[in-house]
Amino acid sequence: MTSNLNSSPNFQRSTKPMPASRDRPWVKVVLIAIAIVYLTLILFIPTINVFYQAFAKGWAPFFANLVEANFLTAVNLTLIIALIVVPINTVFGLCAAWLIARKRFRGRAFVISILDVPFSVSPVVAGLMIVLLYGRNGWFGGFLQQYDVKIIFALPGMILATAFVTIPFVAREVIPVLEEAGAEQEEAAKTLGANGWQTFWRITLPNIRWGLLYGVLLTNARAMGEFGAVSVVSGNIIGKTQTLPLFVEDAYKQYQTEAAFSAAVLLALLALVTLVLKEIVERKTSIKEVRDEV
């Protein structure tokens, strides 16, 4: 840090790393205590509660819930949606990020800000948009009915809704990494005769791999965990269009709290694994940047 270089050695920074440590000790203790109490009430207790409730009666009922038919269908559907949405949005995110980072075109600032629209729109409104386009009375409704294609209350609608809410993640994470890497290496590769693919695989991809991985992780976490948008378009038909997050809510509403928590544990584990991988990625890049939204 530049401030350390400028300051005189008399300050003895080694024992006092930050000026705030000049605070009387009780100030530090009180502030840390307030932060931890707040996080405990809002975050830690609720998270621990998920695991406690799921295993409160031991492992047996937990595993009994895991092999239930409707539960397995929900897991299956969640995985299918993620398997389709994540690659599509990764490809799109890479394309959009490359154009935004490397090209100066008219409307670039506009594209950057509309990329954030899925983050600021309510998931319910996102689902509503899909219904208005592909539903029976929607813009494409007549056309789709003619060919007997069902999108709303079926898998395609759930894929569209999930894709909508996860559009920005990859691009958001890759743009800053691409900008930092600069275009010089790519241009050098081009001059040396590499074609577009070679440049991408050998130069661009290795440069952005951690940012890309992080974006994919976030896309996956959201795709598997999305509730509102999928809930609107799915119709929540048990054993047919019910994903894991929908299963959690439905089981809770049917007073099957145990089943709800068994499913919730899997989703909470997914969240924890995502966080651990995120930490690893951040240590690899050793940059801890702000994310506007994750």
Added chain:
Amino acid sequence: MIASSTQNTVQERFWVFFKRLPWLWIITSGYLFFMLALPTAALFLKAASEGPAKFWQVATSPIALSAYEVTFVTAFWAAIVNGVFGTLIAWVLTRYTFPLKRVIDAAVDLPFALPTSVAGLTLATVYSDNGWIGSLLAPLGIKIAFTRSGIAIAMLLISLPFVVRTVQPVLAEMEKDIEEAAWSLGASRFQTFWRVVLPPLMPAILTGVALGFSRAVGEYGSVVIIASNTPFQDLIAPVLIFQRLEQYDYSGATIIGAVLLTISLIMLFLINLLQAWGRRYDI
């Protein structure tokens, strides 16, 4: 002639551009058009096709007005509370060292990764009358689950990381010498914080608050589970839209959806302005 020749060069430039990377542009613009622009246009045009009289009547119906009030007022207070505690958490995480700091720092991101229905489920259990925290509050006559307070708790949880994550890097980059100078010139702790530390943090805090507010306004999954969703009591606007859809009242859902979408887009614009303001402090 002049007009056509400039048009020509524009077209030529476009063509050169297109020939170089056609599929990149096609994928990006096509996807953005079909996945983002078209759905947004569909919502606005459908809402507009209802006619101004009907639009106004539905958008300002008593149940809708009460839903906006519950949504925006609760989201506002949740964002403010997280603004205060988020700044405090960011301060503690950047300025102090204590055991488990790294774990706590990483855990702050949990609400981003945790599916909202899981958040709602566990909050409804913990804050219900016989839950871990709810049972402590029940004897005092405080009910949280299935009331507006429950909505507030859910919004606090899902918007928790925003302020922490926007303030943290600004605090880490801040010149500590300025604080040292204020100290050595005789400023009190309070004066140093209020006059020296807080002003450069303000853009980051406000950005975080605005992001948290925007997220809380749109929140559905956790709130629908922890609230009782009773009209005029704890019914938020996104849940109202959902209920309208369940009743096949598509025009009602569309109109309230358009109101909510407009506010989200205004928030997005404000957040962009706030971020531009914050960037002035970068240099």
